[in-house]
Amino acid sequence: MVSAPTPDATPLALSLRDISKRFGATQALDRSTLNVRRGTLHALLGENGAGKTTLMRLAFGMAKPDTGTIQVDGQLCVWRSSADALRAGVGMVHQHFLLVPAMTVAENISLGRGGMFSGFDPRAAAERVAALVAETGLAIDPTARAGELPVGAQQRLEILKALSHDARVLILDEPTAVLSPQETQDLYAWLRRFVESGRTVVLITHKVREALQIADDITVLRRGRTVLQVPAKDASEIEVLAALLGEATTLTAPHVRTPAHLSAVPVLTVDDVRVRDSRGTDRLKGVKVRVFGGEILGVAGVEGAGQLELLRVMAGRCAPYAGSATRPAQIGFVPEDRHRDAVIGAWTLVENFALKDAGTASGTLAWRGYAARAEAGVRTQDVRTNSVHNSMASLSGGNQQKFVLARELEGAPAALIVENPTRGLDVRAASQVLDALRAARDAGVAVVIHSSDLDELFSVSDRMVVCFAGTVRDVAVDRHAVGRAMVGLT
Amino acid sequence: MTTHTERRSHSWRQLLPPVVVAAAVVGVIVLVIVAGHHDIAQSFQAFWRGSFGSAYAFWSATLVRATPLTLLGLAVALAFRSGVMNIGAEGQFLAGASAASALALSGIGGTLVLWVAVPAAILAGALWAAIAGWLRRRFGVLEVISTLMLNFVAQYLVSYLVRGPLQEPTHVYPQTETFSTSAHLPLLISGQRLHFGYAIALVLALALWWMFRSTALGFRLRAVGAGPAAAASAGHVVVPRVMFTAFLLSGAIAGLAGGVEVTGVTYALYEGISPGFGYTAIAVALLARLHPLAVIGTGIFFGALEAGAAAMQRDAGVPFQFVAVVEALVVLGVIALEWSRSRGEVRP
Structure with a gap:
């Protein structure tokens, strides 16, 4: 060869x-x-x-x-x-x-x-x-x-x-x-x-x-x-x-949309939300979005169209200056910059797992409990590592991302917000990550995903919205329609 | 078989940099002594006599020196691990020493004056650090600059106090009068100068180790130090608040060191009360790789270094400033070691 x-x-x-x-x-x-x-x-x-x-x-x-x-x-x-x-x-x-x-x-x-x-x-x-x-x-x-x-x-x-x-x-x-x-x-x-x-x-x-x-x-x-x-x-x-x-791999079959069992009331609602950046420019100009349990909402948009701000408002990581957002008490968030916002490379997997409670914990930490929870997460998401006491930096990008997903999905959150979840991952890890999102959806979680890879959005979304210049519009899950909406055409 | 040789070459390579750095430090020490035309054998003998050579040298010189260095090393290690570059331990030490002196001389508390003076020192150190912490939080002023500048402010504050409101009654010497015995920390061993402050330092080292390892607060501090963005995003940690807490805790420990020094060693406040303890403490903390328990060891190391250097100056005429050379070398050595370690880990 x-x-x-x-x-x-x-x-x-x-x-x-x-x-x-x-x-x-x-x-x-x-x-x-x-x-x-x-x-x-x-x-x-x-x-x-x-x-x-x-x-x-x-x-x-x-x-x-x-x-x-x-x-x-x-x-x-x-x-x-x-x-x-x-x-x-x-x-x-x-x-x-x-x-x-x-x-x-x-x-x-x-x-x-x-x-x-x-x-x-x-x-x-x-x-x-x-x-x-x-x-x-x-x-x-x-x-x-x-x-x-x-x-x-x-x-x-x-x-x-x-x-x-x-x-x-x-x-x-x-x-x-x-x-x-x-x-x-x-x-x-x-x-x-x-x-x-x-x-x-x-x-x-x-x-x-x-x-x-x-x-x-x-x-x-x-x-x-x-x-x-x-x-x-x-x-x-x-x-x-x-x-x-390296094996007789058949391409993942095109995603078959299962009739979703949607929750009766929306899990996430965003009403007339406005967000302003540090320079005083409005990044979101009064947007309205509902997300139900049991669906994957794909958010498309060219860079800077407001999609990241929308996801962060939904995840409770960004405070709007006007409008309201209702969120469930427990919500998972997978940010796009994993190394900066999701994990601490020098720490062990156990410590990184405990990180999710860092802001709320009081008294002493139950390390044995965290070790067991990290082990369970590693098993459910098939994270390849020989010990949860290894450092995060020793894992490949795909395994790090699966670990973050495991952590954010632990404790059955009502909603999961993910930004560019397969960025930089290899084919196999990327498909495992997307499968995990589908599994969460099937378990009734309201999943919101933004990806700059449109193929990925089409393969995973049950419903789509497009961000354009700080506004949000519902669009059919259709390449042509989404493409037009992304550049502001109707 | 391959794994065996690999492991051996691996550990050998890991061992090499510290040995090289240690050899370089000793080499430069010898060079400094020779360049000053001092007798090497005599110098080293004096050094040994002054640091470990006798029970008195160890208990009354080395460990007495190690007490403020250990406490301040803990203050610096706590701050650095929390991502706060507090290089103002010196100023916080002086603030603590001033507050403790003022209360020790005031006679407030009668025979229990220590129970007032030492907490006041802790409070004063925390407040002194809080100035820098507030500047950081409110205006984004880098603490490297503000804490360093506040060291000079504290130094002149001490000068003012010992020439003004706290000066001894005859108004001749720039110092306070000697504290009454009720404001003296108890000694640990009879016949030696080692005082209760060292026991406090040891307990505090254990406490900080436990705090970082087992408590939610320690975990938050570590998270903010290791990855502030991840702590905020993944952990819902309010980073500015936790950093402010680190300023307060670090300053409190440094202030305690000042209070302990005036009530345990000098029994008075005067201008040169700290020969740069707060700066040496940075080397103490870095050499310990910011680990609280290791600070005990590096505190003794630097305590012995200063005690030995004092003897060298007395008996062999080697200038005391040579300690500063060694401290600088240690800091550079630690940085070089960190660099070689991180370089070894670089992988795509």
Whole structure:
């Protein structure tokens, strides 16, 4: 299966051969190979933990391979650091952005250039960045502070940072995970133009359909090994999924909507709710939503349309300045930024389980009770770990998310609010998470989900509403109708 | 077989950084002594005599020094674990010492004056920290700056008190008169200078360890320190309120340290009452990795260091300031160790 590089004679921009890398007891990469033709968009697919990110970190000089060779434009390279890789024309945009929030766009791009004692001329930097913006067509204000930019713009800034080093090979790690559908389309269109100008892109992703649509070539990693290298036009979705999952996997059958047993009265009601952000802009302009027990309400919306504020009002994490929201006493909440808002990585699973009571507990804590509850949660949601006394950080993203779900579903809450629950998860974990939502719905819980992945919303929602510019509208569970509503058309 | 060698190389690698750091610290100490043209053997002998070399050195020098360092180390460890960067233990110590002195001299409470003076010290320390806590909560002023600045305010407050309202009756010396014996903490061992304050420090270390491990309050404090956003979102913790509590508790302990020092050791208030205990306490807490029980050990370590250094200055002429060099090295060493540890854990 690990076959000779390329069928045609296009020279290779990036070639990684027989790369192995070990972290402690884990063999992260096992003689894996990646050949990227110049001027193409190459998708690197794999489940979480398959070694995609590790392989690209090696290609970018962030670590050294134990064995194997790295070639850029046919030249054998041994990186001492990322600076070497940048100099050789390899740039990388990480999944978790590496920006200085307090600095402007121009300052972020200029960071790390020049010697220790060379001066910094803000105006020259701004001009250089403006030129770069014009040249690349990535719209961004050079004087804006990085921390105040929306996620999509932060990502454009990361790309600009890489390009400012004249990157000829651009590696992007799960770039669409944080983007709205429209932003994703824009990014893909831009990447296409970028490779047509003769440069090269490696896209780390786990979205098979998107990869097949946009990429020229596809490489699939499984458990650190290269298991499939094909041109995208020759590959089928089933074939790629089979390589990805490593077993004769049938695609999850399209979700059959079971006639739901709805509760007689709504579990959650939001009436004329208005929410204002710290800058004084109204994010929700008097919205009205009812959610019944036994249904999954899908909330769609482009970034900043008010869907996150709506979910947070429902979850009791955001106070409206006008209107009212009635909530059940017990409510589960799965925030989109798991590392920041849901768990504490350095803590054990037991401590993270007890975290849900941190604000309300008094006196002493019954650790044995929490250990038993954490064990029970780990069992019900199939969290893979050998002990509940392991640290949260030792779990994979998918297992962390299943753990959060277990914690939030414990004690039979009447409602469950989830934001982008499968973001960054591999195919298997994502489907387990969605199954858990369906199971909760079947048990009578009122489930509200927002996802920037519309396919996911359609697969799981019984009913949908769309947020647009701070208003909320009921929409049929129909791709066309939702798409129109998301851009404000009726 | 592979796992066996792996485990061994693993533990060997874990052991290496502390050994390197310890060797570097000793190396620099030797360098400082040699650079000052002092006799190394004589210096180390003096150091040993002053710290552990005799029962008197241990009970009456090392542990007496360790008492404020342990209490203040606990104050700093509590704050740091709760995500509050209180580097104002020095100022809170002085506030506590001032309040205790004022009450000890006032004679309020008669023979039970200690039962008034020591609680007053606790209260004064908490209030001093509450200023920084309020500034943080109301205006978002970073406590690193406000607590540090308040240290200087406290220092000048002590200067004012010992030259003004609390000055001894002859108005010659910038200090208070000596407290009456009813305001002296009892001694722990007859014939030694070690006082009841050290017992308080030990009990408090145990209490804080238990609080962080078993109580809801300790858990909240830890949650706010380890992940404020997760504590607020997943745990419904009112983060600003819990942080304010951490300010109060940390300040209260530092104030207690001040009260204990004036009623247990000096029996009077004067300007140089703290040779930077509050700053050394940061090293005490960091070296203990913010663990309350480990603070007992690092408190003794730094107590011995200061007691030994005092003897070195007396007998070998090595300037006492060399302690500051060692403390700085320890802080840098701890940071280097944390860095090497976290670097070893980096995984994609």
